[in-house]
Every structure is written in structure tokens, then in C-alpha cells.
Amino acid sequence: MARETPFVPVRVKCPFCEIDSIQRYIKSRMYQPDSVEEDTHVADYKWENPEFAHIRPNFYHIWHCPTCHFCDEKETFRGEDKSGGKLELIKEKLLIHSRMPNSLIARMGSAIDFSQDEYSIESAILAHLLAIHEQELLSPNMRQHPKLARFYLRVAWLYREKTALNPPEKNIPAGFGSLAEFLESFRTEWPDLPAREEPALDTALIRYQDILNYSSGADPKYDINIMNLLIAILRRNNKNAEALKLVRSVFSAATKARQSARAAVQKGVNVSQNQNLLNFAAGAIEKATELSEKLGEIVFNEELPAAREAVMKMGPVDAKTVVDKLRELKFADITCRRLGKMFEKQARR
Numbered sequence: 001m002a003r004e005t006p007f008v009p010v011r012v013k014c015p016f017c018e019i020d021s022i023q024r025y026i027k028s029r030m031y032q033p034d035s036v037e038e039d040t041h042v043a044d045y046k047w048e049n050p051e052f053a054h055i056r057p058n059f060y061h062i063w064h065c066p067t068c069h070f071c072d073e074k075e076t077f078r079g080e081d082k083s084g085g086k087l088e089l090i091k092e093k094l095l096i097h098s099r100m101p102n103s104l105i106a107r108m109g110s111a112i113d114f115s116q117d118e119y120s121i122e123s124a125i126l127a128h129l130l131a132i133h134e135q136e137l138l139s140p141n142m143r144q145h146p147k148l149a150r151f152y153l154r155v156a157w158l159y160r161e162k163t164a165l166n167p168p169e170k171n172i173p174a175g176f177g178s179l180a181e182f183l184e185s186f187r188t189e190w191p192d193l194p195a196r197e198e199p200a201l202d203t204a205l206i207r208y209q210d211i212l213n214y215s216s217g218a219d220p221k222y223d224i225n226i227m228n229l230l231i232a233i234l235r236r237n238n239k240n241a242e243a244l245k246l247v248r249s250v251f252s253a254a255t256k257a258r259q260s261a262r263a264a265v266q267k268g269v270n271v272s273q274n275q276n277l278l279n280f281a282a283g284a285i286e287k288a289t290e291l292s293e294k295l296g297e298i299v300f301n302e303e304l305p306a307a308r309e310a311v312m313k314m315g316p317v318d319a320k321t322v323v324d325k326l327r328e329l330k331f332a333d334i335t336c337r338r339l340g341k342m343f344e345k346q347a348r349r
């Protein structure tokens, strides 16, 4: 009897070079997320067959054409992409680059080895980086921002897993001692190449922020989910004060959504949809309230020494001036208010 495998091989014609290759996906229902981190990274999967417990489904998210090195999600390979002609523009550039043996695309793409039974984390990282690079061949206004944001987040997860699991490195091209060294060799052509988790998260953050900035506000649920994702990323990179500000934004966006959804339910407009939004907003408010308290403490403790020093330098002032000046110095709201109170107490003694 053939050995059981979680993979389904499929022959697919590359949408760019039109040459066939074998790609694979993992059968659905074979695994489930077991523990999920705040930034939606699945830290552990639960497999039906424990023999597959070491397989990381996220390694298989990006497909790679071994001929022209086009890298993208399987939906794009299958022609289900709805980018409205943007793919055609990438195609033109990619086909030129991939034929030049010293181009970034050819060098990085040739190092991807998806011929093995199971993919290495190094090949998975390279495929994600290429997918990012290929999107970025287009001018910023032409790029698919949600996709790009997702790819940056996904490659950050891969770096996190590489650090956590620390497997012996595989598929390192001749002449290089490590994946890090190989990635550094692209620095001149790609100065911002994210070679570690933190810079990948930082860029994911900017991309998701862009999506929010251009949001029409028509789908508050989508916006709040992105804000919560941003909060998780900020906290991971120890930017707690910024995260706290965003928690406030979640609170006000969710409050607004709750009000309008409640009004719609009362008027009998799209009742089930608005009831759903109402429940979602209530959950978001509860979570934001809890997080605001927790983060407030963290931010206050982080800022306290610097804020104290700033107050000492102010000379003779009253409590209100302390608060105003600390605000001017961009301390978090909680730090300003609490120091103002502490100052008042001291002055009364």
C-alpha cells in the first residue's frame, strides 16, 4: 500500500511563461490550527495523523515556477486572481529579469528547491521574498497592497519559526555559509530586503497602515480586524505606546460601529447582518478595554523614568503645566495624567 501523504500534487501551467510544473497543496481537513498567536500566526497545528506533526502548512503557501521564477499564491497560478491587469505588468518585467542569469530573480529563484518530498524553511523564505520582490517591480500605486502586506507578515512568521525551531540549514547555494549570508548578497539590488523577523514585521505594519489609510470605512469589521493585527505587530516589536494609541482607535471605531448597527437593527434594516456587526463590535470593545488597561500599565512603567526627568527640568510649575508640557513632549496620555496627579499630591504636602 502506498504511504499516506498529506500533499496533493497538481500539474499547472505557469500564468507567465506558460510552461507546466508540478505544484502541491495540502489536503484540507488533515490539520487544524491548535495554538494561534495574537498576530494570527499559527504556532502549532493539530494533525489528524500525528506522523505529519512536523509539517508546517505555511511553507507551502507560495507556489514557485521553476522556469521563470514567478512566485505567488495558488489562486493566482490557477487564474483566479482578480488584480485587474496588474499581473500582465509584472509578467513583462519578470520575463526579462528571469532570463538574465545574474538578476536577483534568477539567482534567488534558482536557490528555491521545491523538488523535495518536504520543503525546507529556507526555500519557503526565498519563495516568499521573491513573491514580495515581484509585486514590488510595480510602482507603489500599482501594487496589490493587501497581498503585499500579507506576504510581509507571512515571511516574518517564517523567520520567527526558523529562530524557534532552528533546524540545520538546507539548500544554501554554493559559496555561501548561511541563508543570512546569501540574503545579504542581494542588498545592493534590494536595500530593504527583510532578512529577519523585525524588519519584515515593520514593513508589514506600514503596508497594513496604508490599507487603513485608504479605507473607505464601509466595512468596519475589516478595519477593526486590521487595527487589531497592527496592535499585535506593534506589541511584538515593543512599540507599546503606539499600540496603546491604536487600542483607543479600535475602541472608538467599534463604538461607532455598534451605534450604527444598533440603530439599523431597531429600524429593521439588514437585521441579521447588523446583529452580527453588533456582536462583533461588543467583543471588540471588551477586548480593547481590557488591553487598554494592560498596555497602559506597561507604557506608564516604560515612560516613567524619562517623564520624571523631564518634570525635574521644568523648574517651578503647577500640576496643569506638568501635564501640558509632558503632552508636548509626546508622552502617552496615561503618563501625563498620572504624573500630573503625583505632582499635585507632592505639592500639597
Ligand SMILES: [Zn+2]
Binding pocket: 014, 015, 016, 017, 018, 019, 065, 066, 067, 068, 069, 070
Ligand atoms: Zn513560469
